[in-house]
Amino acid sequence: MNEFHSFRLDTVNQCLWRRRDAGDDERIQLTPKAFAVLRYLAEHAGRLVTQDELLDAMWPDTFVQPAVLKNHILYIRKALGDRPKDPQFIETLPRRGYQFIAPVRDTSTTALRLAVELSSRKFVGRTTEIDELRDCWQRTLRGQRQMVFITGEPGIGKTALADEFQLQVRVDGWETRIARGQCVEGYGGKEPYYPILEALGQLCQGSGGESVVQILATQAPTWLVQFPALVKSNQREILQREILGATRERMLREIGEALETVTSEKPLLLALEDLHWAGPFTVDAISALSRRRAPSKLMVIGTYRPADLALAEHPLRTVKQDLLIHHLCREIALKPLGESEVAEYLASESGGATLPEGLARLIYRHTEGNPLFMVTVLEHMQDRGLIAVEDGSWQIGVPLDRIDLEAPESLRQLIELQIEKLSEEEQRVLEVASVTGALFATAVRATAANTNAESFDDLCEGLARRHQIVRSAESQEFPDGTTSARYEFVHALYREVLYQRLSPGRRAKIHLHVGERLEALYAPRPGDAALELAQHFEQGGDWLRAIKYLQIAADTAGRRFEPRQAADILENALGLLKKLPDTERVDHETTILDRLAKIYIAWVREATGT
DSSP: OEEETTEEEETTTTEEEEEOTTSOEEEEOOOHHHHHHHHHHHHTTTSEEEHHHHHHHHSTTOOOOHHHHHHHHHHHHHHHTOOTTSOSSEEEETTTEEEEOSOOEEOHHHHHHHHHHHHHSOOOSOHHHHHHHHHHHHHHHTTOOEEEEEEOSTTSSHHHHHHHHHHHHHHHTOOOEEEEEEOOSGGGGGSTTHHHHHHHHHHHHSTTHHHHHHHHHHHOHHHHTTOGGGSOHHHHHHHHHHTTTOOHHHHHHHHHHHHHHHHHHSOEEEEEEOGGGOOHHHHHHHHHHHHOOSOOOEEEEEEEOHHHHHHHTOHHHHHHHHHHHTTOOEEEEOOOOOHHHHHHHHHHHTTTOOOOTTHHHHHHHHHTTOHHHHHHHHHHHHHTTSEEEETTEEEESSOGGGOOOOOOSOHHHHHHHHHHTSOHHHHHHHHHHGGGOSEEEHHHHHHHTTSOHHHHHHHHHHHHHTTOSEEEEEEEEOTTSOEEEEEEESSHHHHHHHHHHSOHHHHHHHHHHHHHHHHHHTTTOGGGGHHHHHHHHHHTTOHHHHHHHHHHHHHHHHHTTOHHHHHHHHHHHHHHHTTSOHHHHHHHHHHHHHHHHHHHHHHHHHHHTO
């Protein structure tokens, strides 16, 4: 199947489709011969097709006047809305032939690969939720922006549902931009607009990224300037002049307008993961995007844990409630799987074989339908030899009524069992990796684990291949030029359990090692990781370096027109000063207090209009 602009050449059903603004497809009537001519030209796009070649291909062993071919070309142009003097599709090369000049994309191979991937995924249940997401997507294609929150307890399948929907959108064959932003725990979660900047970076570096960069340069310079690598040296000075005096409100307005322009070219599906770790600036951006009234083919999916929002009085809680009241968002609250869905998952594990009576009920009773609990309990039973899959069918080692599984009071106990099965070296590597969060780079953690990066990577790769604890992620290039493999824990709870296993002394030592390694990797641009560096040095007990990077982070917040964020960071640095001896404290305290005073004076002037 070939696509060009808003047209789709359906070679299976021998017809032409045009995607309308409303998002649905309109069938364009073509005669069989005209369809064959168009197909031949599209399949040979980008090169001259002579009249003789077309005549031989369309009417083999038959003499046909060139005028007949010309009439078919005119007919096709009319169907496409093409103009001979200013062609978008078929260009006439006088006395030679024709050339199909529109970019053509063959979607058959991609669609087949995605369809195979979709069919091989062990994703059960959630039919209602998928249907609701697809309904939102159809509204998006009609220019009605959509904001959808997927919520639920840890392990309930929020990310799995979002991933499944994204894959289905790709299989549908729409030319769609998809980007993902991950909120991170700790200091990184406080960095202004962190997940949105991550998603924008993907858009700028992905297919068609040049146009996104150009849109940001024209409509959102305060955002483009956050990506120094994407800005040419001769543009940097111009951008800096343009953003002088910019405000937080301007940044929000610019990103709204820029994304509307981006979605005028192609629909955009934006997934923001773990919003319970999002800072207030990301929440403000979500609110602003949801409330804009202009049409936009933008759909934002955000995942979060409701319990975490309630405990921390998170700003997203208030924003989401207000959006719901004004019908500006939807919430999909995931519930545990039912027993029949547990049975469906077990059947998929054995290739559809009949399940032993009572097995699904046993798994369901001890997991309460939590997908992560279910998978973990199942693996635990298999490791103990209680059940197994042999020759495509389930085998029961002991009678089900004699299997006395402990109800998982918490997943922590089961994760501990999984960890204990690993070698001592693998456990040490994972404990070190847990120090920085769910995502980690081997080049950073290897030093703290007293091993080289290659050995560290080999251990992680082995675990990922066995689907144990971690999985592979995209590699990372650091400012000093080092490229490192990266991995992520399959669930945040794995990371939390491993982190709690560390003694306070060892934990502080690892934080310090990691901070020192990151400091070297980010030496050319320390501001890119200032908050992360401050966190590691604070946890490692190096107060001076923690204070240093907090001040750098405050500078970054100031450049992003977030004085309140800068003040909060400086207040934190002021608190750390109390841990220093009096002789070391004075100079740093004076500098920080002076900067805080300037921020507070600016607030007073703004409030009073003086």
